Amino acid sequence: MNLIEFSDIRKAYTIGSVTIDALAGVSFDIGEHEFVAIMGPSGSGKSTLMHILGCLDTPTSGTYRLEDHNVSELRSNDLAHIRNRDIGFVFQAYNLLPHLSALENVLLPCTYSTHVMSGRDERARGHELMERVGLKDRMYNRPVEMSGGEQQRVAIARALMMDPPVILADEPTGNLNSKGAREILDIMKDLHADGKTIVYVTHDDTIGAQAERVIRIQDGRVVADERN
Amino acid sequence: MDLRDSFRNATRAIWAAKMRSFLTMLGIIIGIAAVVMLMAVGNGTKQSILSRMQSSGSGNLYLTAGARSNVLMGGNPEGGAGGFAASRAGVSSGAEITTQDLTYIEARVTYSVVVSPTNQTNITIKNGNTTMSGTGIFATPTYFQVENVTIADGRMISDGDVSNRTRNVVIGNTVQTTLFPNESAVGQLIRINGASYKVVGVAASKGETVGSSVDTAIVLPFSVGEKSFGIAHNRVQRTTIECVDPTQTKVVIAEITDILTLKHKKVDFTIQDVAAMTALVTSAMTILTALLAAIGGLSLLVGGIGIMNIMLVSVTERTREIGIRKALGARERDILVQFLIESSLLSVSGGVLGIVVSVLGSDFVVSRFTTTVITGSSILLAVGFSIAVGVFFGVYPARTAARLKPVEALRYE
Numbered sequence A: 001m002n003l004i005e006f007s008d009i010r011k012a013y014t015i016g017s018v019t020i021d022a023l024a025g026v027s028f029d030i031g032e033h034e035f036v037a038i039m040g041p042s043g044s045g046k047s048t049l050m051h052i053l054g055c056l057d058t059p060t061s062g063t064y065r066l067e068d069h070n071v072s073e074l075r076s077n078d079l080a081h082i083r084n085r086d087i088g089f090v091f092q093a094y095n096l097l098p099h100l101s102a103l104e105n106v107l108l109p110c111t112y113s114t115h116v117m118s119g120r121d122e123r124a125r126g127h128e129l130m131e132r133v134g135l136k137d138r139m140y141n142r143p144v145e146m147s148g149g150e151q152q153r154v155a156i157a158r159a160l161m162m163d164p165p166v167i168l169a170d171e172p173t174g175n176l177n178s179k180g181a182r183e184i185l186d187i188m189k190d191l192h193a194d195g196k197t198i199v200y201v202t203h204d205d206t207i208g209a210q211a212e213r214v215i216r217i218q219d220g221r222v223v224a225d226e227r228n
Numbered sequence B: 001m002d003l004r005d006s007f008r009n010a011t012r013a014i015w016a017a018k019m020r021s022f023l024t025m026l027g028i029i030i031g032i033a034a035v036v037m038l039m040a041v042g043n044g045t046k047q048s049i050l051s052r053m054q055s056s057g058s059g060n061l062y063l064t065a066g067a068r069s070n071v072l073m074g075g076n077p078e079g080g081a082g083g084f085a086a087s088r089a090g091v092s093s094g095a096e097i098t099t100q101d102l103t104y105i106e107a108r109v110t111y112s113v114v115v116s117p118t119n120q121t122n123i124t125i126k127n128g129n130t131t132m133s134g135t136g137i138f139a140t141p142t143y144f145q146v147e148n149v150t151i152a153d154g155r156m157i158s159d160g161d162v163s164n165r166t167r168n169v170v171i172g173n174t175v176q177t178t179l180f181p182n183e184s185a186v187g188q189l190i191r192i193n194g195a196s197y198k199v200v201g202v203a204a205s206k207g208e209t210v211g212s213s214v215d216t217a218i219v220l221p222f223s224v225g226e227k228s229f230g231i232a233h234n235r236v237q238r239t240t241i242e243c244v245d246p247t248q249t250k251v252v253i254a255e256i257t258d259i260l261t262l263k264h265k266k267v268d269f270t271i272q273d274v275a276a277m278t279a280l281v282t283s284a285m286t287i288l289t290a291l292l293a294a295i296g297g298l299s300l301l302v303g304g305i306g307i308m309n310i311m312l313v314s315v316t317e318r319t320r321e322i323g324i325r326k327a328l329g330a331r332e333r334d335i336l337v338q339f340l341i342e343s344s345l346l347s348v349s350g351g352v353l354g355i356v357v358s359v360l361g362s363d364f365v366v367s368r369f370t371t372t373v374i375t376g377s378s379i380l381l382a383v384g385f386s387i388a389v390g391v392f393f394g395v396y397p398a399r400t401a402a403r404l405k406p407v408e409a410l411r412y413e
């Protein structure tokens, strides 16, 4: 069964009199439990695609179905609900809140959940996730006190907080050294083994080679869609 | 997002920018303190005027020369010197009340009344090297009855003092403590405007603070006024008429008006009862208090604009945070509430501090100059106002924040 259906998704940016087609008609399906790598040169439209997948942005045209929702037709509150429950987004720039501790960052999605967990259950899950990403003893540190790799692992723990079926990662290792990148990739493979659907943007062919499927993008179009 | 989280977030954000938050609050602190303190002055003035009126008896009527409607100018029951100056200036030479008028009224009025004629002038009082200024009240023994002035020590002015023009006086409590700090004044001689008088009694304090009071006054026999203080023969500046049955004041006013109009052939005098004056004072002072509150409200408005300004800055600075929160599932409403709570918290804390400042300020500073009364309703008004200011001036910045598109907010550097 398809978890994600993208059909003829377009995104155009107009700056003054110039229109840029960041996505010029993208169609693909992603099934449950797939590990998909999205690859392509800089400026090819990968981030635009991920933002639409993550319900952070809306396409200019085309239909996007996620599970049983027709995302293209949803209103702002429902999109917020999907971002909270169905998708865990991992950014290249980590995007942690600097004034909160690592644990507080991980717990942040609970604040916006309609499904109410007790404070104790939330904290227990937060501890468990911090342990899972190997940062059990860094829970009360602030982001500035952590390395890039550690911050990205906190961001992954945060993405997992509401136990979403889909994890979207937009160049999560783009700012990391090879050791940090390997740790992130190991966690991602681990999550995939646990049954998560993973869409992973990368420049790195060795990472791409470890994915089940690679979708290649160029100039806002899918130029290749291969299964390894 | 539950409210407890929102409050914690808001306090955190406010605390993170302590100096800026405090400066923003300062606008509200000043605004609220101004509103509460100015209202306290208005209410205090009203209360002290009213209590002074009511302390002299609800059955009292006040008869003064000149047909005037403005009670505040001439109808003040104990008649400050200013009031009399104004009445003298505003009344034509023919319009005056004389002791003959009063005898005429007493002979004809059918209800039981007590008539107390008084004249008043500013005097200088001296004992040895101690000098003070005060009010000289020229009165008959009925004065003590109608104005509810009791004698703490000695006796009051007697009919004999009045008919013999004896230089016997009753002094107010403040005069006693100022001129004779260590002994009773009764039996002592004092000098008033240079001449020698004998103190026969000391009036009990009435503890009033606004305008003239019996505490700083000396009561002299009525007849001494024309003999030694240049007051025109038989002239009465002001007469208090006590109705023995206080429920009949309206009828007595009508009757005395008829009697005196018959004698004067025109209405060149004013008679008012306490109720009428109370109503007038109350409405005048309520308007004054509202006006004062409105003036304070202006600075509150400025404080509110300060909050709006700082919230707009805060929204801009935290655009990325808003994007992150939205990416994690925050709805527009969550962001709106977050910023509204923050702005309200700023203005309510400012309001509470403002109330503290105004309570301290009016207790320790303003009350030295005038009576202040901080009412529960002015506190409620202040709290209500500061919540309203926080919400009103917070809505625009909060809506701006709530409506940011997640991807655009995240892109913000």
Ligand SMILES: Nc1ncnc2c1ncn2[C@@H]1O[C@H](COP(=O)(O)OP(=O)(O)O)[C@@H](O)[C@H]1O
Pocket (backbone or CB within 6 Å): A013, A014, A015, A020, A021, A022, A040, A041, A042, A043, A044, A045, A046, A047, A048, A049
């Ligand atoms: N907000 C924007 N306004 C205008 N053009 C944009 C905007 N975001 C992206 N683009 C353009 O869209 C194209 C795709 O960008 P992006 O999706 O970020 O590419 P990638 O992530 O593959 O590097 C680029 O040409 C970029 O300049």
Ligand SMILES: [Mg+2]
Pocket (backbone or CB within 6 Å): A046, A047, A048, A171
């Ligand atoms: Mg990108």
